[in-house]
Amino acid sequence: MPESNQIIRIDGKNVFLEVLNSAFQIGKVQMNFLEYDVTKDKGERIKHDIAIYVDIDKFLVLSNDVLSGRISALAIKAREEQQKGGYKYSKEIWNDMGGISAETLKRRGKERADGKSLSRQFKITPGDRVHWILSAETGKGELTETGLIVPRFNGNKPEAVVRVPLTNEDLKRMALIVKAHIEGYLGSQY
Template sequence: MAGEKDKKQILKISGKKQFLEVMANCINIDRLYINFEDYDDTKPKGQRKGQQVQIYIDMLDAYVLAKDIFSGKIDALGKKSRETAKAGGYTYAKEVFSRIGGVSAVKLAKMGAPRKDKMSLSRTFKITPGIKTKWVLSAESGPGEEDANRLIVPKYKTPEQIIRVGMNDEQLKVFASAIELLAHAWMREKINGLVLTQEIKM
């Protein structure tokens, strides 16, 4: 329901025909959930939704990302990436932050939604220095394989789905603020749980 979704949406940043949402849905499973979607506003209402890629990042990892944005580390990495691209004659700079994840083939089968190629579903989140905008946050998905560490590793040259949302410096900081807000809520929940369940011996 729309009302329920709005309550769980902490932040929404929109591009021309795409957006990302920072959601509160998954702090109970220790994850930051970022929902990426694109749409076609020329179509009738109810038919505008296009691609969707859902990103899940370990909450502590996401918290460190927020700190790196606020400290200027991500900005410094972005400058270095741009300089490297320029020196090498490349049009596009390399990403400065990337995390992979996804759903294993076994889990997809249990969910009743196996891929036709029987592979795992890979998802990748990236923060990359942009050209038209200072930053590009992207989510992509495609076939993957589960490695020895149970990570879903991408196995494609071109993703099946990719959604990009451009941001300026201020928007990136707002994005980091939303992450920090959720991370603090998650930490309070964890600490309260420890206090409630811990036995104090005198």
């Protein structure tokens, strides 16, 4: 039985993602991406733990795009571009950027050693051996004039990445379940 605020959990090899409803009250869907090492002792197994917060309205649009087939159509185009360009992997077809400003990190006592903001990205990419790869990336970021935190990774590489493979059914299941929870939450607010 999932924890009370866990909506869904999807597992891969030494990775998983869970979607929580605990951030609904601030207008966000929280997604935790975790990578672990089973050879380590209990309590020391987590290699990477990245929390992603997607605006509820953006997640509802994403859910609609998954269920309508739009995401699958974008994947077909991305795979065609991959083949034409001779690239090893497809380009992501959905990306949500966010993070925490340097000022907020400092106020919370979690300041980065470099004094920069913390960039977090959530990406959906068509996979090669599995239909989808959902990724969470984190690293050095910069706050723009519009309030967006953009990545400023060293050498274009994030400090941490967790990738979770999903089948078509996993992605649809996630979209349906999270959408139903959001709608239930929003309905209870009136």
